[in-house]
Each structure stands twice: as C-alpha cells, then as structure tokens.
Amino acid sequence: MLPVEHNDPINAKILAISEDKIEGFVREPFEEIARRSEVDVDVVMARIAAMVRAGTIRRVRQTLLATNLADGALVAWKVPEEKIDRAFDWMSQRDPFSGHVVVRSTDTVTAGSEYKLWTTLKVPHGFSLEEHCELLSKKVGAQKFRIMPAKGIFTLGVGHVRRKNVEPGEKADAPAKMIRVEVASLNEREWDILLALKREFAAEEIRRSPWASRVAEAGVTTDEFFRVAEDLSARKIIGRFSTFLEHVKPSQTGVRVTRFNALFHWAVPQGREIETGGEVGRHHILTHCYWREAGPEFKNVNIMAVAHGTEKPRLLEHKAAIDRHLAACGIPVFYTNVFWGGRSEIKPSEISPKVYREWLAANA
Secondary structure (H helix, E strand, C coil), X not given: CCCCCCCCHHHHHHHHHHCCCEECCCCCHHHHHHHHHCCCHXXXXXXXXXXXXXXXXXXXXXXXXXXXXXEEEEEEEECCHHHHHHHHHHHHHHXXXXXXXXXXXXXXXXXXXXXXXXXXXXXXXXXXXXXXXXXXXXXXXXXXXXXXCEEEEEEECCCHHHHCCXXXXXXXXXXXXXXXXXXCCCCHHHHHHHHHHHCCCCHHHCCCCCCHHHHHHHCCCHHHHHHHHHHHHHCCCEEEEEEEECCCCCCCCCCCCCCEEEEEEEECCCCCHHHHHHHHHCECCEEEEEEECCCHHHCCCCEEEEEEECCHHHHHHHHHHHHHHHHHCCCCCCEEEEEEEEEEECCCCCCCHHHHHHHHHXXX
C-alpha cells in the first residue's frame, strides 16, 4: 500500500511542484511534475492517484484565471447567528457559482466583525453579481452583503507543502507584479474545449496523455485541442495545472495540512494600492493577495491577503513581519485586522453561461 499523507518524503517532493508550480497548459503535466520533482513519472502518477483516492488530494485540475471569464468578487455576508449554518449549507451545496464558503471571526469586536460569512462568487459576463447576491439573500435570510471585486491580483497560488518552512519576513527579491482583471471573450468552440480542460481528474485518469479523453469530449482533433489550449494559456485565461490538497479537514489518519487560515486586511492611502499590493504580495507565506475596496464598514480596507498555517501565533508573526516591511517602505497603514477562518468548504466556482442560465431558471 502506497503512503498517502502529504508529509511522506516522496509525496512532499511531488507536492512541492504539483501544487502550484506547473504554469499554464502543459501537454504532459505528470511528466513535467516528474522532471521538476526528480521523481520517476510512474511513481508520480501512482502517488497522486493514491492521494486522490485517500482524500489527501481533494482535486486535480487545470485551473483557470476565471476573473477574466466571469465577473467575480469576494462577498461578506451579515447573517443572523441562528441562520449562519443554514446559509453556509445552501451556498456550499446549492450554489455552484459560490466557490470558497468560509465562516470567519475576529479576535475582538471591530470594523466589519458582524460579517461572519464570506464567499467567493463568480457570475458569467452579462449577468449581475448584485442580482445574484440579492437572490442568495432571500434564500438564506442575509441582512446585508458587501461585494468586493478584485481590482488587481498580486499573488494567487496554493503550495501549502512548500510554505510549511517559510520564515516570517521571507520574500521575493522584487515586489509582486499586479495582474489586471480584464474581460476575455470566447467563441463556442473555445468554450467546449475550456469546459473539457477544466473538469477535475478522477484517480483513474492520472496517466500519460491525460488529455486524450478530453479531446474526445470536446469533439475536436488533438491538434486543435492543443492549439486552442495553448492559445488560452498565452491569453492568460488558463492558470496552472494543480493538485489541491485537502487543507481544511484532517486526513484519514488525522494529519492536517493546515489548522488556521487568516484573511489579512490593510487600509492604505488611495493611490498607493499597487505599490502596497506589490510589497505585501512578495511575501512567500501568502497564497492570495488582492486589491479590493471593502468600503467604510471595514474602515476602507483596500489590500487583502490570505495565509495558512498550523499555529495561530506563527501566522501573527508573519503578519507582523509584513507590517514591519510596509513601515520600512514608508507606506502608512491607517487600519489593519485579521479575520480567522473557521468552518470552510472549498470548491471551484462554475463559470459556464449555459449552466448559469439553467441554474437561474431553477432558482429565481
């Protein structure tokens, strides 16, 4: 029986690459993981498949930069305490367009702390985030919501295994570059190929030439499939080929990848968001860093970032190191806070216009 925990030495070597180091579209992704991890390709495929079957890896898929294909936002929800669990269940189980669904809390009562339910949301272009949130509010009994679209992306990746040994203050040599959120449009053939590309891999699909069945699913030739996939990659519509660890729940043997996830908030002067996001986003501990406008209820926070870890004090050390760095850069911080994640359900948001129309017809 193969080891299936993320901290097995061979699995850790594989995951250090497979979590977030395979950029864009790759014709033979498992061979590329093998090459870069220096583990035999047959071992790579067998170990990833075993971890999928055991639930250590919750999904293997080609990711999309869906902010370019759908209107997306982080949404904070004010829901009566007695309705939070029901709201969480409805959004995580019955709304395929709500991705991350997280109950968050703060260490003290502070700006925005009454917003305890947080979700990521995407709706296809041509539909309304506001109307979707209004519909969800009626379904779950939310009192208020705050929609916070990303104006810029500085960091976006997972890499939990790789980040386990990162020290507070460790950062890249240069500030993170901001990715602008831009609208992309696809024709019907490109959508067919994209939907086949993004579907999760079952354990039995983890093999050489993994795209062969997707070519058949899309109803195109292999050459056309690869040509379109590589074009989508060049257009920054496709993200990474990734293995996503189950980092919320413990494994079958009780091992956890992380225990805490922290959403860091900073309010900085208007006009310095790109500079600040670059300085925050260069820190290696962060899995996400965005420019989002949270508004007066959150004391005008405009830079947000996410970090994961097994110890809460250690995450606070990372946060303090980032704060010191901002001070050293001469960037004033008017307000800062941490929202801690509790109950969580993580899934990719659906972005298909066809699926959205069908869902809306059934739920409006």
